[in-house]
Amino acid sequence: VVIAGSDPQQPHFPVAWGGVPGQHQTVIRAELFAFVSSLLFGHEQMKCHGATFAIWSDCEHIIRRARAIQRGWLSVTTAMTDHDLWQIVQTLLPSESICQLHHIKSHQAYHDELAWLQWACSANDAADKMAELALQMLPCQVMHLQKEASKAYQQMRQAVKHVHQHMVRVARASVEDR
Numbered sequence: 001v002v003i004a005g006s007d008p009q010q011p012h013f014p015v016a017w018g019g020v021p022g023q024h025q026t027v028i029r030a031e032l033f034a035f036v037s038s039l040l041f042g043h044e045q046m047k048c049h050g051a052t053f054a055i056w057s058d059c060e061h062i063i064r065r066a067r068a069i070q071r072g073w074l075s076v077t078t079a080m081t082d083h084d085l086w087q088i089v090q091t092l093l094p095s096e097s098i099c100q101l102h103h104i105k106s107h108q109a110y111h112d113e114l115a116w117l118q119w120a121c122s123a124n125d126a127a128d129k130m131a132e133l134a135l136q137m138l139p140c141q142v143m144h145l146q147k148e149a150s151k152a153y154q155q156m157r158q159a160v161k162h163v164h165q166h167m168v169r170v171a172r173a174s175v176e177d178r
Contacts, residue, residue, distance in 0.1 A: 031058075
């Protein structure tokens with residue numbers, strides 16, 4: 001998470017970086033945790049200073065879902081993936097008049113864009129660099145265990161898919177025999 005000041009000449013500075021809480025470590029969960037960290041920071045600024053704030057994310061899924069929660073179109077349930085973090089979003093996300101949510105495209109050339117878009121993209125780039133640094137600082141053993149866990153998870157997903165396909169074939173065959 002990087003804070004970008006209101007002045008494009010002001011340097012961006014990190015607010016949060018590092019690991020993601022919880023057993024499952026996915027890119028979406030990391031993006032959501034960054035969003036939650038931003039929301040917590042903005043919420044504190046709102047309480048202490050009456051400030052409004054904006055959250056920019058390059059994860060369109062996070063912005064879309066957060067907007068749906070903000071507008072009352074979506075309520076978090078325990079059936080949702082990462083519901084622990086989404087519950088925090090649902091609890092703390094203020095109205096659009098206090099907190100604006102913006103999706104920004106990532107990993108693109110933006111030097112010919114408008115000044116405000118250059119500013120927003122450079123803040124996103126700074127956040128991405130902090131994420132890369134956090135990954136590089138992890139012990140080798142952690143990276144090895146993460147790769148093993150990811151491989152085991154993919155194997156489990158394949159097995160579940162195979163079992164599901166088999167159950168569908170059995171169900172179709174039983175219907176055809178009638």
